Amino acid sequence: MTAAILTNNLTKQYGTLTALGNLDLQVRQGSIFGLLGPNGAGKTTLIRILTTLMRQSSGEAFIEGNDTRSRGRDIRCLIGVVPQENSLDRYLTARENLELHARLHKMDAARYRQRIDELMELMGLAGRQHDFPDTFSGGMQRRLVVARALVHQPRVLFLDEPTTGLDPQSRRSVWEYIRSIAGSMTIFLTTHYLEEAELLCDRIAIMDHGRLIAQGTTQELKARLSGDTLYEIEFDGETERYAALLKNMACIRSITVKGAVVNVGLEHWECLSEVVSALNGAPVRRISLRERTLEEVFISLTGAGVRQ
């Protein structure tokens, strides 16, 4: 099966700045792929090349087997695009925005009318379809852009930071709509919200400074981090004393103290029983396994937090 998206050595220079450097990426058909990276990582640049808005400096990229350099028109028939900035026409009503898009895709009226009805319903905009988009909330505008990208039933949908700038509630509703449209279509989304990638995507790639630094499922990425396992131990007093005791144990790789809570990183999970015996008689209120967050994965890979 051809990959939905394939890039080989894809590079883009802006003058001397390398916005994308030798990027190799493969996205399976029908999957939801998340590209995670801080601002300036090169996410938008990659989407612009894949959606034929911009040419790469070198390397190649294919959408369902079509070369971005020579088969632009074929690619544009296959894709739907939700750009980082809403590109709605504020002089057209919500519905007219979608109708124009349908005509640009050469759909005939009988077909697009029905399709637009469905999409308006699906995106929860049916009641507002004859209003102008600048009267919409941020979340509704975003959903309208998503609806517009879906009018012609694309095979690959690109979403560039679909929820940036939205309040948590609208963000959640956009997530729900994205999940509801996933299926046979390939979805490629970029984000700098770890939660978003984790929640929506089958596979995640992390990039920074134009380079891919990791790729895999959320589980794989988290597992890559930890040869060690993190536990949280909460004490009811004498925290310092027990922390000092734990610090001297051979199988403990790392230890941090925060108030009454001590975080310990174990060499491997078998050490846990050793720790438990060492704490015999101590006022332990709770011992719990701590899940790695994607943020920690990110920090360990890029050496810094997410630049917002």
Add this chain to the structure above:
Amino acid sequence: MKLQGALAIWRRDMLVLRRSVLSEMVAVVAYPLTIYLAFGIGMKSYIGLVEGVPYSLFIAPGLITMTAVNAAYSESVWSLWFHRRVQFTIESYRVTPVSVSEIVVAKIFSGFTHGLVKALTVALVIFAITPFRFAPEHLLGYLAFLIPGSAFFSCAGVICGTIMDKPETIGKVEAVFIMPLIFMSGLFFPLSSYPEKVIPWIRALPTTALFEGARQALVKGSFSAMFVLQIAGMALITFVAAVWIFRLKMSD
């Protein structure tokens, strides 16, 4: 080139024009009408006949032509800038199967249509308030100027709206190039008012062919094929340039 996509974009622009047609027309008529009343009627008795016709008749064709080219230019330049830099709608067109050429052709036709529609409105108003009547063949001759003239200015607007990213630059170009070009080419006075030495230079301006030729066609019924060819040639050149420049801009 298939024009289905261009047609869809042009129809969008016409829908938007239709929606605001009343306020647009009031705004469009106000300016030439003010000039017409102030100069054509207010100063009529001081000026008397110019080239053998009353002054109000002398300036009427120029005011209509001015409306056409101004409207064509403004619509194109602002629309291109707005859709490119503010709304990013051009980008939303560009991720569909329509070609870049179709987009620019649509925009040129929209500006052109704005020019013709607005000029027609001003013409109707001027005809309504004056006793002058023109023979149909004079009107046809006049249209032969107005059409390529609007096309020329629409293409020029598209070029400016494609290369200029800042609205202040657009305003400056309008003040420094477009308005002088219009006013210097015999809108309010005959070319013979210029000093002998300057006349060949003024004659070389594309707007002179347009304003002079259009007036002679409408007022006197004398049709200068030379002027028409000149303005049509300019329209063709700027059309090719506009398409080329827009494509270039979109590919970087």
